[in-house]
Structures are given as C-alpha cells and as structure tokens.
Amino acid sequence: MREQIRPTVPPVRVGNVFEETMERLVRSIRLGQFPPGSRLPSERDLAEELRVSRTTLREALAELKASSYVTVRRGRYGGSYVADALPHRPAAPLDADEVSDILTLRRILEPAAAELAAERGPTGPQREELWSLHVELTECSVGQYRPLDSRLHLRIAELSGTPSLLAAVADTRARVNSLLDRIPLLPTNLDHANAQHTEVVVAILDGDPAAARAAMLDHLDGTAALLRGFLG
C-alpha cells in the first residue's frame, strides 16, 4: 500500500496581529508603495484598510518610528512620513533552497507580467507615468534605489491588468528584496539595471510583447546571477 502523503496545511496566521501589521507596513515601504518622503494615510484610514484596530496599528507605527522608518507629526496636515533613506536590516544568512525558490517563481511571473503589459498597451497617462518612474529611478540617490526599483516593477505588473498577478509579483518581490538587502549595491550593476529597464519599458510602450518578455528575462537573470554568486 502506498504511503499516505499529506502536505502540511499552512498556518492560518503567522505571528500576532501586531507583528503582521508591522510586517505589512515595512513591506509596503520597501516595495516603494509609499516612496521615500511620502506620507502614509492617516491612522484611521490605514487601520480601516488593513482591517486592524487603530490601537494595534498605532503599536506598529510606534515600532516603525522607533526603527526610523517614519517620522510622525501631529495636528492637521500631520501624519506619518516615510524616511528619505530606509534603515538597514539585520542580515540573515542566505539559504540556497530559498534563493532558488524565490528566483524560480520570479522568473515565471515577471516576464509574463511584462509580456501582458505590452500586449495590453498602456493608456496615455499610464505611458507617461511608466516612463517618469523609470527616469526617476535613474536619477535617485543610492539610498532610494531599492524601493523605487520595486515600484517600477510593480507598476509593470499592474499594467498587466491582472490583479492577482500583481499581488503575486509583489509577494515575490518582497522576498527578493530581503535577499538583496544582504548584498552590496554596486554602481556598475545599477547602470546595467537601468539600461535593462529602458529596454523593458520601451518594449512595453512599443507594444512588443515578445521583446518585453525577453528584456525582462534578461534583466532578472542579471540580478539572479549576482545573488547566486553570493552563495559561494
């Protein structure tokens, strides 16, 4: 008789509400969803979006403030403002299996997203925004590169017109970011990445799905090689 194989059922909840909330916020900031210098929604609004009590949200915000992710100002027109340069994270050791897992999934998702974005063809304002995001990325300071890079990639995924794909890309990108935090950010690589971004963006604007996919694949394999290199 065949041995009964039962994949484990993943936990309903990881950590408590406070921890999850905290993680969500850090993630959103590192993904460039709230770019450096921008303002978070008011506590009341954010709590509602996250479906969390304001009390709990405030605990998380206090933690973010303590780790200097944000600065908080009171009064009307006050709020929580994202720091201009994000704090460094404690570097955990790289696990080869995890690296391979993340990179494999990303290699499936992002080229498909770029391809779909090119197929759909962005509207006028979307075209301008996509290009300006790219330009902003080439001009920003090194300390702001990662979140703005993520923001560009997420915007492309959004242009695929497939919300679930965007969510999946955001998930993997958050994980990739935590890997990238463990290796240095070299100017040479940035130039290379910027050139590749140009290719991807142009292909999307040209409505050339195959080129968009190919350029994205090329781009991803670049950083993938970089990451694998740091595994020894």
Added chain:
Amino acid sequence: MREQIRPTVPPVRVGNVFEETMERLVRSIRLGQFPPGSRLPSERDLAEELRVSRTTLREALAELKASSYVTVRRGRYGGSYVADALPHRPAAPLDADEVSDILTLRRILEPAAAELAAERGPTGPQREELWSLHVELTECSVGQYRPLDSRLHLRIAELSGTPSLLAAVADTRARVNSLLDRIPLLPTNLDHANAQHTEVVVAILDGDPAAARAAMLDHLDGTAALLRGFLG
C-alpha cells in the same frame, strides 16, 4: 503635478480566525489534500499545524460537520472523516473580470510548473505515484472528480521542486474550483480532460519540458473556454 496613485494595502486579516480556519479546511478538502473518505489529523495536531487554538478549530469542524463535509467519530481511532461526495456550494454569479484574472494567472503558473516538473524528472516512487493519481482520476466517481483532479495538478506543481510555485498554484486552483462549481460536469469534458492529463503526465515522465508545457496549456485552455462560455 502627477496625481498621487497609491495602490490599496490589502487587509492584514480577512474575517475572524474562525472563518479563516473554516475556509482553510474547506479549501484543503476541495483541493483533494484530504481526499474523499480520508481522515483528517486529530484535532490537537490540526490545531497545531494551523496555529489556531483547539477551541477555535473545533468550532470550524462543527461547522464542517453541519454542512456534511466530514463525519466525526469519537474514541481512539476516531476522528474527522471526509465525506465521499462533497456538498454543493451556493452558486454566486460569475464576474467576468474575476474569471479573466484567475484564468490568466493559472495560464502563467501551471504550464511553468509542468515544464519544471519535466525538467527535473520525478524519482522512481514519484513516477509511480503520479501515474497512479492519474489512473485513480480516470476511474473515480463523478462526485469525486474535482478534488482528485486538483490533487493531480497540485502534485505536478509539487514536482516542480519550487514550494512557492506550489503554493501559488494551490491558491489559483482553489479559486478556479469555486468557478467550476458553478458549471455542470459533463462526461464528454471529463473524457477530454483525462486524455489531456495523460499527455501531460506522459510528457513529465518522459522528461520532455516543452511537451509538458504545451500539453498543460492545451488542457487549461480547454476548461478556460468552457468557463468563458458560461459568461454569455
């Protein structure tokens, strides 16, 4: 000045713990992770896996029992047993955007999973199990088809050797299932699907990635057309 576009931050938690637990169990059962007739882990074990108190888990199980997903027996060697034929779900109206969203993502993930599975090449026991799952599917009763079908697809995703991909496939498959629950299960389609499954499985066993991807794509587009047809 460019209008500030801020994608919404998804909720930290959807529903309360009870509802989430309940949903997880229903999902696992409908995905064939606990096939018809099989036994769930003991309440203590399940609660631990789901990271939920036994109290809450029991509330969810009580609900499952009430909707005749499971039958419960007391005493040693007792436990919760999955029903032989799963209950029908209330049919919500099909939303065209949601259908397209799910099908698009699935079309990205599952062919990639099949391709990777073929590339890797299953080990001896895995080969036998994969084939026997397929055979089981061709021989089962109509009431058991959906969960066993899902189980086969998940097993293929698992053979990709990429845990995150498996998780993503499971997610989309759960959503596809909820769509499929709204359209009838025609014997003609089943025969067709079984033939396509054969192609996919054979390609994987042959270690032919391109064929595996192509066969899976073909298979998915079949049911996709079916679903789109029911949108009018």
Added chain:
DNA sequence: AATCATTGGATCAGTTGTAGACCATTGACT
C-alpha cells in the same frame, strides 16, 4: 473480558485585539 492509549467533548481563566469616545495639537484659511 479487561486494559489503556488516543481521540473527541466541555469548561474556564487569562490574554490579545477591537470599537468607540474623548483630548491635544497643528497649520491653512478666513
């Protein structure tokens, strides 16, 4: 027939998270 480990069933004190009201502060606007 008796044993007993394992399972579901029930209860309760303690902790975590929520909802809402209210206060304190700020700065654009009049």
Added chain:
DNA sequence: AGTCAATGGTCTACAACTGATCCAATGATT
C-alpha cells in the same frame, strides 16, 4: 489674530481567541 477641521494621543469597556485541564468514548490489543 482667530477659527476649525483633521490629525495624532489616550483611555476604557467589550469581544475574540488562547491554552490548559479534565471528562467521556472507543476499539485494537492483550
């Protein structure tokens, strides 16, 4: 200079969830 709406800061009563203990039932094993 004064107003006031929106924001962060604080507190409290309430609900949800936990974890721990104990009870009741079952059936393979002896």
